[in-house]
Amino acid sequence: MKMIHSCLRVLDLERSKTFYEEVFELKEYSRHIFDSFTLLYLRHPGLEFELELTANHDREEPYDTGDGYGHLAFVTDDLEAALARYHATGAEEVSIKSLDHQGALLGRFFFATDPDGYKIEVLSREGRFSDF
Amino acid sequence: MKMIHSCLRVLDLERSKTFYEEVFELKEYSRHIFDSFTLLYLRHPGLEFELELTANHDREEPYDTGDGYGHLAFVTDDLEAALARYHATGAEEVSIKSLDHQGALLGRFFFATDPDGYKIEVLSREGRFSDF
Numbered sequence: 001m002k003m004i005h006s007c008l009r010v011l012d013l014e015r016s017k018t019f020y021e022e023v024f025e026l027k028e029y030s031r032h033i034f035d036s037f038t039l040l041y042l043r044h045p046g047l048e049f050e051l052e053l054t055a056n057h058d059r060e061e062p063y064d065t066g067d068g069y070g071h072l073a074f075v076t077d078d079l080e081a082a083l084a085r086y087h088a089t090g091a092e093e094v095s096i097k098s099l100d101h102q103g104a105l106l107g108r109f110f111f112a113t114d115p116d117g118y119k120i121e122v123l124s125r126e127g128r129f130s131d132f
Numbered sequence: 133m134k135m136i137h138s139c140l141r142v143l144d145l146e147r148s149k150t151f152y153e154e155v156f157e158l159k160e161y162s163r164h165i166f167d168s169f170t171l172l173y174l175r176h177p178g179l180e181f182e183l184e185l186t187a188n189h190d191r192e193e194p195y196d197t198g199d200g201y202g203h204l205a206f207v208t209d210d211l212e213a214a215l216a217r218y219h220a221t222g223a224e225e226v227s228i229k230s231l232d233h234q235g236a237l238l239g240r241f242f243f244a245t246d247p248d249g250y251k252i253e254v255l256s257r258e259g260r261f262s263d264f
Binding site for chain 2: 001002003004005006007008009024025030032034044047048049051052054063064065066067068069070071072073074075076082101106116117118121122123128129132
């Protein structure tokens with residue numbers, strides 16, 4: 001078995017696609033349009049794991065993101081550049097944080113919020129995440 | 133950038149770990165215990181993408197899974213065996229479904245529900261998902 005995608009329901013497919021392209025460097029890989037919903041798969045070029053965005057055509061009210069789903073995480077060599085791209089979307093300013101564990105760096109990261117309110121963790125390729 | 137994990141908050145780390153091991157063949161890769169929370173990373177041996185389970189130590193009430201988060205998806209060569217493993221946990225019976233798009237098979241799959249209520253899609257390595 002293998003994990004191959006994470007799915008989020010979104011209100012406005014084009015708004016979400018633009019956000020994930022501009023901040024996270026994802027590209028549309030395939031789109032499947034059905035009567036009542038559309039599935040959009042985004043990938044990083046050359047990589048297999050996908051973000052699946054589902055748009056239900058008759059949905060108008062915002063989705064309830066609950067308090068259980070945590071986040072999807074990305075790793076990058078340039079955390080500051082990713083943060084700059086995030087802020088360039090007009091998002092509320094967030095800052096880079098670090099988490100240590102047993103005296104060593106576990107991770108350096110920030111949390112972004114996508115257009116539907118889902119949290120996205122962006123980690124620097126350091127600490128526990130240096131080998132990804 | 134690369135997607136490296138999906139995080140879910142869970143009430144009972146050992147219950148969730150057992151579920152993901154038994155049904156999805158994940159294994160504990162690392163565990164980081166902090167005062168107020170524990171992070172558990174699960175992987176398929178030889179693969180990099182992780183399921184991160186977060187347990188907040190003082191959390192007692194069930195998490196609200198909302199209606200926005202969709203699912204994490206797995207692919208397998210043997211969908212029937214995965215379904216049998218899922219049913220062996222005592223879960224409510226579900227059936228395998230297919231989705232066609234433009235006259236061709238898009239996917240053959242079932243949806244499992246994890247101990248905290250999160251949906252997990254299990255896809256057969258067929259149709260759109262034959263090359264994963």
